[in-house]
Amino acid sequence: MKTGSILKNKKYLYMTEFFSGMSVMAVELGASRLLAPYFSSSQIVWTIIIGTIMIAMALGNIWGGKQADKNPNPDLLYRRILIAAVWIAAIPFVGKYIILGISGLLVLTISNHFLILAAFVACMVIFVYPLFLLGTVTPSLVKYTVDSLDDSGKVVGTLGAFNTIGSIIGTFLPTFVTIPAVGTAITFLIFSGILLVLALIYFINRGSGKKACTISVILFLLCSILGHSGSFAFWEKELTYEGESIYNYLQVREDEEKVILSTNVLFGVQSVMRKDDSLTGMYYDYAMAAPLMADTLEKEDAKILILGMGTGTYAKQCLKYYGNLTVEGVEIDQKITNLARKYFKLPETVPVTTYDGRAYLQAIDGKYDVIMVDAYQDITIPFQMSSVEFFELVREHLTENGVMVVNMNMKSDGEDGINQYLSDTISSVFSEVYMVDVKRSTNRELFASQSKEMISRMLSSVEKLSDHELQVMMEEVAENLEYYEPGECILTDDKAPVEVLGMRAIDELIRDEIGYYKDLFRREGIKGLLG
Numbered sequence: 001m002k003t004g005s006i007l008k009n010k011k012y013l014y015m016t017e018f019f020s021g022m023s024v025m026a027v028e029l030g031a032s033r034l035l036a037p038y039f040s041s042s043q044i045v046w047t048i049i050i051g052t053i054m055i056a057m058a059l060g061n062i063w064g065g066k067q068a069d070k071n072p073n074p075d076l077l078y079r080r081i082l083i084a085a086v087w088i089a090a091i092p093f094v095g096k097y098i099i100l101g102i103s104g105l106l107v108l109t110i111s112n113h114f115l116i117l118a119a120f121v122a123c124m125v126i127f128v129y130p131l132f133l134l135g136t137v138t139p140s141l142v143k144y145t146v147d148s149l150d151d152s153g154k155v156v157g158t159l160g161a162f163n164t165i166g167s168i169i170g171t172f173l174p175t176f177v178t179i180p181a182v183g184t185a186i187t188f189l190i191f192s193g194i195l196l197v198l199a200l201i202y203f204i205n206r207g208s209g210k211k212a213c214t215i216s217v218i219l220f221l222l223c224s225i226l227g228h229s230g231s232f233a234f235w236e237k238e239l240t241y242e243g244e245s246i247y248n249y250l251q252v253r254e255d256e257e258k259v260i261l262s263t264n265v266l267f268g269v270q271s272v273m274r275k276d277d278s279l280t281g282m283y284y285d286y287a288m289a290a291p292l293m294a295d296t297l298e299k300e301d302a303k304i305l306i307l308g309m310g311t312g313t314y315a316k317q318c319l320k321y322y323g324n325l326t327v328e329g330v331e332i333d334q335k336i337t338n339l340a341r342k343y344f345k346l347p348e349t350v351p352v353t354t355y356d357g358r359a360y361l362q363a364i365d366g367k368y369d370v371i372m373v374d375a376y377q378d379i380t381i382p383f384q385m386s387s388v389e390f391f392e393l394v395r396e397h398l399t400e401n402g403v404m405v406v407n408m409n410m411k412s413d414g415e416d417g418i419n420q421y422l423s424d425t426i427s428s429v430f431s432e433v434y435m436v437d438v439k440r441s442t443n444r445e446l447f448a449s450q451s452k453e454m455i456s457r458m459l460s461s462v463e464k465l466s467d468h469e470l471q472v473m474m475e476e477v478a479e480n481l482e483y484y485e486p487g488e489c490i491l492t493d494d495k496a497p498v499e500v501l502g503m504r505a506i507d508e509l510i511r512d513e514i515g516y517y518k519d520l521f522r523r524e525g526i527k528g529l530l531g
Helices: 011-039 043-070 074-109 114-135 137-145 152-206 210-227 283-287 289-293 313-321 334-343 357-363 388-396 418-427 454-462 468-480 498-530
Strands: 241-244 249-254 258-262 271-274 302-307 325-330 368-373 398-408 432-437 444-449
Touching: 011 043, 011 074, 011 114, 011 137, 011 152, 011 249, 043 074, 043 114, 043 137, 043 498, 074 114, 074 137, 074 152, 074 210, 114 137, 137 152, 152 210, 152 241, 241 334, 249 334, 258 334, 271 313, 283 289, 283 313, 283 398, 283 444, 283 468, 289 368, 289 398, 289 444, 289 454, 289 468, 302 313, 302 357, 313 325, 357 388, 388 398, 388 418, 398 418, 398 454, 418 432, 418 444, 418 498, 432 454, 432 468, 454 468
Parallel strands: 302 325, 302 368, 368 398
Antiparallel strands: 241 249, 249 258, 258 271, 398 444, 432 444
8 A cells, every 4th residue: 555655654644633633622612603593502502512423423433443444545534534624614604504494494393302403403414424524533543553563552542642632722722712713604614724734735745636635625715705704693684793702602783773682593682772771671671670679769879780791781771760879790701791882882880890690709798789690591591590509699798688680581381490490499598589570571580588678668669769661660560579489499509400491491482482383384384384
């Protein structure tokens, strides 16, 4: 077998192992960012990604080993690397269409576990094949590098080390450098380009594979042109802003009346600001009851802390209607804070700390009259901010008559649903718990305190409000408040299955929202939907 001079000292084989390992991890992290705007970045989605990639790599290891024994020709390996490179380059362009196509098909045909199945099928279709090809690299290289049994352990160990080091770099580089700097689409193209160059160098040195190399370069350039923009919501033509941060996909859109922030393409919005600074008609308005429950109208130095500041709609409303207080926020995503300052009129006078909400509470000693917990996104609930231990920490940072308000944004009324778990957990920490559903929304606001006078204070404070619109809103909240009877569904740091509960709630919402269209599809098929 003629291997070519480039492989004689084995260094190029080690570099092949290094870059393939790096690319596998980069694609895995890219997969999470590609899927997150559609299916969330929950532990369940991460499990699906890791599981499918491990399946692909395992199958690639087995098949690659057999092929290396059957025909130990390096040309075959580097052709597979060429194919993997082109496939990965195509992901930014075609991946989003595949995801939406699969989602559209499944949402009409299944009733349970939609997000899990859609994420799994999408991951299998988009990522399994190129990673299967990259899975053939290691067993093939073992065949080419081991000359005798005397040094086989050393050679295999060196290959493993290069793969591991490459994987480490492929883990940190996308997360901290390429994705925040240039986005997910360009990240895929960067690592696809690395694999492409790796294979091209081999074939140029060998003086073979000219046709395959030419076709691969043309396809790579075509994919780079078509897919480099990386718009996840490609059907939205007039977005004000679309980008990514370390934590989120970010989208800002606006119309004549409002500005909206979304961190998920398919499900809901995270923040809304009305351009006339009036009440929004959303959960922020209902949460305005918390300062009244804490009797902040009678205090000159009342303090409000918002965990999950977002774009600051609640902070601005509190300052507008209750001017005798100070507001500060905690937001884990600095880019969201930047967008809040630029597009949502968040004043520079409102301090926002870039930190995890729970870690922030653990690091400070101050007490607040109101603490708002608004860190629960549509389909992602951070478990560390849903447990008994977290709510005990919140209670320690409230004043004597202080009130915690929690925005629960997945209205799951079934037994043992996510809202019941959160409510029961909070009730095990606070003696007084009331809740109210937000009209025309899946949101529910929960108010908790150790003070038995929280409701009477609110009722007496409503009469003192000078703004008629707010007064009417607060009267409506007071009329619909319900005392919560605690149950025994408790979340702890040790056991908080919020991802499973959240997925169950999303299934309920999907069934409610598209039930009519599913029935129509079953009766009349595609023609019925188009009609």
